Amino acid sequence: MRGGTVRTPDGLRAADVAVSAGTVAAVQPGAGPGAVEVDARGLLVLPGGVDAHVHSRDPGFPEKEDFTSLTAAAAAGGITTVVDMPNTVPAVESAAVFQDKAEQASSRAVVDFALWGLLGGSTSAEDVDGLLDAGAVGLKAFLGYAIRRSNRQVIYQPGADDADLEPPPDYGTVARLAPDLARRGAPLSAHCEDPGVLRAFERPLERYADLLAARPALAEAIAIAALGVVSQRTGLDVHVVHLSSALGLAAARDAGRAGARIVLETCPQYLWLTEEDAERLGPVAKMYPAIRTAADRAALREALRAGGIHRVGTDHAPHTDEEKSGRSLDGALPGSPGVETLYVSCLELARRFGDVAAAARWVAEGPARTLGLYPRKGAVQPGADADLVLVDPEAETVVSSASMHSRQRHGALEGQRFGFAVRAVYSRGELVARDGEPVGQPGRGRLVRPAR
């Protein structure tokens, strides 16, 4: 690729990128002939995005999404690796389920993928080892989410007296398994909303203010503080996913100062939107944790700018139209798609911060490093996979359901204008999207295992 402005690990510079056999062969002025000849003049050449937090719904809910629709949307937006959460059906609780899921995903994926395993209430040390041996990037704990025994589905807000439900993991479960994860150098990612706080503040959701009152930032802060103590005592790497609040951020900082090993992830919806947007958007913007106040958004932006937040993922969580906009705020399911707009939304924010290249740190290098995928993923440098995104910094993307490729097209960022457009996307040297349209073949994507 010739004549572009390349985001290398040392920053932006004018260079050619030579690609050979799916990997980057050279990055230098006049790198010489490579397998791909592309004119990149006037364009940014960025490392392919790594979305550390998506919900493929596959297997389990093909009406919401599957690995083909997910990865086609990812490719269109410059995301060349998706890291899928384990609450598919059956939940990814064992090496056998992991291998089944990896095989199915491989047959459908347009871009590469990695997988999280599940830490549930009944997870054993053997399960942890099995999942990590199979290639999981780490385990995910959904605090407060039970598992339905009959089909091994992770579900939220269980009826307390349902005999078919296995109790959710709690801080005790995490403390019990933390040494096993720490010994393997594998992270625990956690949905950080303390179930006790949520129970105490539960109420019918008539207006958006009810949702904020029902799921206060205090729940996030308490969960982070508790996991921070486990980390301090055991050396466990805790990944706080979808951080949404200033209070949660402060709890993470306190924990870090006390010696906890904490990685922070936030999402575009918390960086761009506030409660006023959520009120206007209705059920489309219903998600857990909630989109909060302007002060929360400002705190998250500042932490991201200063390097205190390590990555931006999407928590891409599609549902059907009927499950979202077809229902009241109370009845709508939580979650919004977002994988397709991750890169452009971060580029716009990075430009406002005065450092466009920072976007590649948030959505490529940061996630790849924190998940053990770097430098194979997340870097444009010799030896890395040739996952490359060509971006026009003079064009504009207006987020519109009409042009989305996820099965759920209505996202929380609908209508936002970002001053960048993704022109071409390469996965291991192969073109997988052009001008926002996926062109890659389903079944070409591969499982990526962390190097630990």
Ligand SMILES: [Zn+2]
């Ligand atoms: Zn999630």
